Amino acid sequence: MSGDDVLLKVENLTLDYALPRRRLFAAPPRHRALDDVSLTLARGESLAVVGESGSGKSTLARTILALEAPTAGRVTLCGKDVFAASPGELRKLRRHAQMVFQDPYGSLDPRRKVGWIVAEPLDALERVGRAEKLARIAEVLGSVGLKESDADRFPHEFSGGQRQRIAIARALITRPDLIVADEAVSALDVSVQAQVLNLFMDLRESLGLSYLFISHDLAVVRQVADRVIVMRDGKIVEEGETEAVFGAPRHPYTRALLAAVPRIGGPRRRAV
């Protein structure tokens, strides 16, 4: 991989959280949420981080987006060190990476119209004129399959799947290179989940986006990711091409995870 192709580089990232103090004069105990995590994401690539709750996968996503400060290690986005950047530089960098959250009900302000919600990152990160802003809102609503007129409606008028489209539109408005999707489809019903997954695949082709999918759902990951990283207790236990990891998992933990997924046509527990 040449330097230009690398969009995101994470090197030896470690993050400790301080736990409540046990003794007055001793240092508080610490919990290591990320333990020496390194990964690389190429432009246009789709990488998934899988693991169970508490594995550190969401902490990793939040740290990559500079929402948490690491104890040690480096995150380089578009060739710039995120944690060495000045506040102004960081603001510019944030334009390149946007996040889509799990809960399409909790992540949209119910008192704001869709147009305002979608344009918020633009207001925060870039200065654009009113005409340009309206054009960008129409553009991103169009690219996620919503109508321009939906900008004047409120989130409660939309179904869960449509709300997740609004959240994706909000992530797209700064024309980012990287979308971090933290369990972005796990709150959705199966048929709607498939629509949103297809939208992710379409956008990748049309806009050349890179994805970092954070997910506990291995079946979903298999459909959307080129490469997979399996995390456990803050460490990477296995990493590889998606089909290689699913077809021939090497680490016992990965094998246990895959074996636990219920499969139609697989063994059954009850006959009566």
Add this chain to the structure above:
Amino acid sequence: MTLLSVTDLCVTLDTPDGPAPILQDVSFELAAGQSLGIVGESGCGKSMTALALMGLLPAQARVAGEIEFEGENLLALPEAQLCNIRGRRLAMVFQEPMTALNPVKTIGFQVAEGLRWHLGLSRGAAEARAVKLLARVGLPQPRFSPDLYPHQLSGGQRQRVVIAMALACEPALLIADEPTTALDVTSQAAILDLLAEVTEAAGLALLLITHDLAVVWQNTARMLVMYAGRVVERGATPAVFERMAHPYTRGLFAASPGALEAALPAGRRLATIPGQVPDPRHRPAGCVFAGRCPRVQDDCLPAQPAERALDAAHGVACLHPCLEEEGVP
């Protein structure tokens, strides 16, 4: 022997915009010791069915039809008698183990509560039984003292406590509403193993409600597919999966990423069901699925198709059911 028989169950909620039929003509039977799965997406009425069985529907709900459980019509019973059945003969495991447990009571107290209430056991006797029940669900002493509080346990361990509570009074029917949806995949497998093991050992009937087709496949002998408040397909679980006669069942299957054996080739997309579940206040007159159905024809629109038998073990509410040999879309 029929343990539970639900006949033409209708539940209507009055909303400011008029009545919303949540369940329409839901009928099914469950024999003692058998397992039945109900599968469907949000809003299909599967949880409402469970709440109706438990007599826990919201106050503004209007209920019609019959729920016969061990020879008594639950809908006609006064609340006091229902209280004697609920928790004793009929037990429920909820989705969210953290909200199902009381955070300020110990797990031992919560498992013992039903024993003291329903069976009149003394505190000491109930707590001794509670310790045995906790061991039964995989929380043995001394690691899992009955004096622990829910926040000291993981999600899977909490769900084990909820199962111990449900098993406490040796009920005849266990209703599990999305019991593993809030859990990690490895905890899910462990909890489903436990549910299958304890229900089979005790000859307990199991009503398993889930949105996950694979969970239904694994854990139930018979299944119902619900859509927009109606049962659209039913039968022995292997028979339903073999044919998937209702276009909705087929659509649900095709849209599940877990149904695929490998990754889709580049450029291919997952199958989807276009549109969304109709609002209960404005359901169409004809087949509830007609608006999203790839096989819809003119005769689907005037009236909801009645359920018909495809064979002894398989029924479908569709005028133009899919044949087995047709591929999944």
